[in-house]
Amino acid sequence: MRIFVGVTDNGWFDFLSSRQDVDEVNFWQPGGNTQFRALQPGELFLFKLKSPRNVIAGGGYFAWSMFKEKNGATSLDVLRRNLIRLRNNAGIAERDFQIGCILLAHPFFLPAAQWIPVPDSFSRNIVVGKGYGLTEPDGKRLWDAVHDRLAGLQLEEILVDRAREGEADPRRVWVDMRLGQATFRSMVASAYDWRCAITGERVLPVLEAAHIQPYAKEGPNVVQNGLLLRADIHRLMDDGYATVTDDLHFDVSRHVRDEFENGRDYYALHGKELRKPSQRILWPARQYVEWHNQHAFRR
Numbered sequence: 004m005r006i007f008v009g010v011t012d013n014g015w016f017d018f019l020s021s022r023q024d025v026d027e028v029n030f031w032q033p034g035g036n037t038q039f040r041a042l043q044p045g046e047l048f049l050f051k052l053k054s055p056r057n058v059i060a061g062g063g064y065f066a067w068s069m070f071k072e073k074n075g076a077t078s079l080d081v082l083r084r085n086l087i088r089l090r091n092n093a094g095i096a097e098r099d100f101q102i103g104c105i106l107l108a109h110p111f112f113l114p115a116a117q118w119i120p121v122p123d124s125f126s127r128n129i130v131v132g133k134g135y136g137l138t139e140p141d142g143k144r145l146w147d148a149v150h151d152r153l154a155g156l157q158l159e160e161i162l163v164d165r166a167r168e169g170e171a172d173p174r175r176v177w178v179d180m181r182l183g184q185a186t187f188r189s190m191v192a193s194a195y196d197w198r199c200a201i202t203g204e205r206v207l208p209v210l211e212a213a214h215i216q217p218y219a220k221e222g223p224n225v226v227q228n229g230l231l232l233r234a235d236i237h238r239l240m241d242d243g244y245a246t247v248t249d250d251l252h253f254d255v256s257r258h259v260r261d262e263f264e265n266g267r268d269y270y271a272l273h274g275k276e277l278r279k280p281s282q283r284i285l286w287p288a289r290q291y292v293e294w295h296n297q298h299a300f301r302r
Contacts, residue, residue, distance in 0.1 A: 006145055007041045008059060008125060009105075009132035011050040016060060020112035027186045028063060030105040032131075039065075039105050041134045048107055049145065051121055051132065058118040062149065063107030106186045117152045119145070187224035188212040194280040195231035201253050201272055204233045213237045215247065215291040220298070226280070227288035239269065246300040247292050251277045258301045 009030060019025055030048065032039070042048060042065040049062035113119070122141040125133055135142030191212035198205050213232045216222030230247070232240065239245040244256045255273040259266035279286050 004046060004137050005042055005134055006047045006142055007132055007134045008049045008051045011052055013053050016050055016052060025110055027108050028110045030107055057121055059121060060118045061112040063110035106189055108186055113152055119148045190226050191229035191231050194226050194285045199233045200230045200277045201236050202233050209234050211237045213240055215287055216294040226285045228291045243299045243301040246295050249292060256301045
């Protein structure tokens with residue numbers, strides 16, 4: 004188990020901490036040139052506010068743009084201006100540029116009276132952040148301080164106790180962590196390498212993260228209950244005109260032909276094996292596939 008203390012833009016923190024019931028946030032990296040590898044999913048990311056505050060004022064679980072105000076800005080234009088300011092590119096004219104996105108679930112924002120002093124080992128010259136293990140004195144002190152404050156605010160259920168090294172399998176953290184809708188969409192898209200699981204389509208505006216067992220029918224927001232699909236394939240799945248078999252092949256219902264007297268392009272995909280995530284643990288889970296076959300698919 005590790006903790007990462009990330010240098011946090013004060014305006015981003017002030018905006019999100021003023022919102023009610025924020026269940027996930029996008030901690031963006033203005034440069035966007037490196038992949039964040041300091042934590043495993045389910046580990047703790049803390050917000051270290053910039054000078055003159057220089058305190059730890061909140062955090063969230065590392066989970067893995069569809070976040071709208073959860074990006075920490077009132078609009079895309081405001082977000083873009085904030086990013087340009089932090090990138091020191093005040094005069095750039097380009098419309099869009101790549102940024103890094105660290106998706107955090109179950110964020111918490113401490114009141115000022117509960118802010119945590121930054122460890123002495125956290126140099127003021129650090130620009131991005133610093134990681135700590137719970138076997139390190141400063142890491143253990145941070146964990147205890149966060150736990151005490153959340154308990155005092157009656158928010159201790161946010162902080163699942165995974166403090167003992169080796170006690171929790173990081174893969175189980177990934178599977179069990181409750182995700183918000185935006186984080187679910189982002190994680191599914193990433194797991195499927197931004198390509199439709201059926202057609203291989205890569206044009207992002209037409210790709211959607213689909214639940215196999217619908218969220219409205221108690222299907223959880225976990226990657227194993229998701230597929231990245233072209234929008235029309237997603238609609239077929241939702242309406243029961245297509246499904247996924249137990250051995251993860253695409254199955255098109257006879258009702259497409261019977262009801263619409265067409266469907267040639269879809270029947271050409273019938274029996275095709277799904278493109279699956281590279282990590283086996285993220286493949287569609289049998290219980291969700293079986294639910295869709297039994298309760299949604301039009302046979």
